[in-house]
Amino acid sequence: MTYSQPETNAATVARDPEAIIIAKGVHKRYDNDFHVLKGISLTVNKGEVVVLMGPSGSGKSTLIRTFNGLEPYQEGKIEIDGTEISHNQKGIELIRREVGMVFQQFNLFPHLTILKNVTLGPIHLKGLSQDDAEAQAMELLERVGIAPQANKYPGQLSGGQQQRVAIARALAMEPKVMLFDEPTSALDPEMVREVLDVMRKLAQSGMTMVCVTHEVGFAREVADRIIFLAEGELVTDTTPDKFFNNPEEERIKQFLSQIL
Ligand code: ADP
Numbered sequence: 436m437t438y439s440q441p442e443t444n445a446a447t448v449a450r451d452p453e454a455i456i457i458a459k460g461v462h463k464r465y466d467n468d469f470h471v472l473k474g475i476s477l478t479v480n481k482g483e484v485v486v487l488m489g490p491s492g493s494g495k496s497t498l499i500r501t502f503n504g505l506e507p508y509q510e511g512k513i514e515i516d517g518t519e520i521s522h523n524q525k526g527i528e529l530i531r532r533e534v535g536m537v538f539q540q541f542n543l544f545p546h547l548t549i550l551k552n553v554t555l556g557p558i559h560l561k562g563l564s565q566d567d568a569e570a571q572a573m574e575l576l577e578r579v580g581i582a583p584q585a586n587k588y589p590g591q592l593s594g595g596q597q598q599r600v601a602i603a604r605a606l607a608m609e610p611k612v613m614l615f616d617e618p619t620s621a622l623d624p625e626m627v628r629e630v631l632d633v634m635r636k637l638a639q640s641g642m643t644m645v646c647v648t649h650e651v652g653f654a655r656e657v658a659d660r661i662i663f664l665a666e667g668e669l670v671t672d673t674t675p676d677k678f679f680n681n682p683e684e685e686r687i688k689q690f691l692s693q694i695l
């Protein structure tokens with residue numbers, strides 16, 4: 436005898452204890468009525484590294500931004516570690532502390548030193564003392580190889596160095612999840628590796644990561660899963676091996692022919 440699964444929504448879905456991001460049927464339209472996310476459902480488990488790929492304009496940035504409350508959506512549900520992203524300001528602020536984000540443009544505060552860039556969030560949002568925040572920041576800057584530059588300003592650092600500071604700054608909030616939106620796309624080629632190395636180490640440390648990137652070497656080596664988006668739909672959610680070596684969908688073959 437077979438049972439058909441009833442229609443469910445996130446409120447009634449049995450939760451996998453290891454799931455940290457659960458998205459169910461997420462739809463988003465921009466104000467001009469452009470339907471950018473067309474019912475995205477996915478789960479990211481604790482400690483997983485998921486790479487999000489897809490053609491330009493497919494909705495990758497929009498999707499990843501919904502995971503930290505930067506992007507409102509109209510239908511569906513998103514939960515981060517059991518907390519639903521609700522559209523009230525308090526819920527969104529809570530989520531932003533738990534979900535770190537690194538952007539293509541590093542978005543450091545240009546008028547603050549590297550050290551201050553990293554301590555600002557912990558002091559103002561987490562209530563750390565300046566001494567504690569600085570000690571933590573120096574450890575993180577050490578970890579990303581920027582400790583000697585702690586008292587410089589962002590403009591005095593290379594793009595790769597600034598991006599590593601941006602990672603340290605996000606980590607200073609002790610997030611449960613790190614989101615990366617094309618973190619190496621704005622970098623000169625020789626600086627891509629130093630940022631990917633930091634991301635690789637972070638993955639090895641057990642951090643849950645969702646990364647939009649077209650860095651195939653990184654995706655093959657570090658990702659547990661590749662999710663491919665096209666035109667606002669999730670086309671596939673599979674292993675790197677299957678994605679790169681045995682793609683079934685024509686849209687994926689076409690995409691790969693452009694990036695490989
Ligand atoms: P990707 O990151 O995959 O390149 P985006 O999520 O940035 O895609 O964009 C997906 C689609 O949504 C694109 O067609 C883009 O033009 C459109 N879009 C992005 N931001 C806005 C906005 N603020 N208003 C209207 N349309 C937008």
Ligand code: MG
Nearest residue numbers: 495496497617
């Ligand atoms: Mg994008």
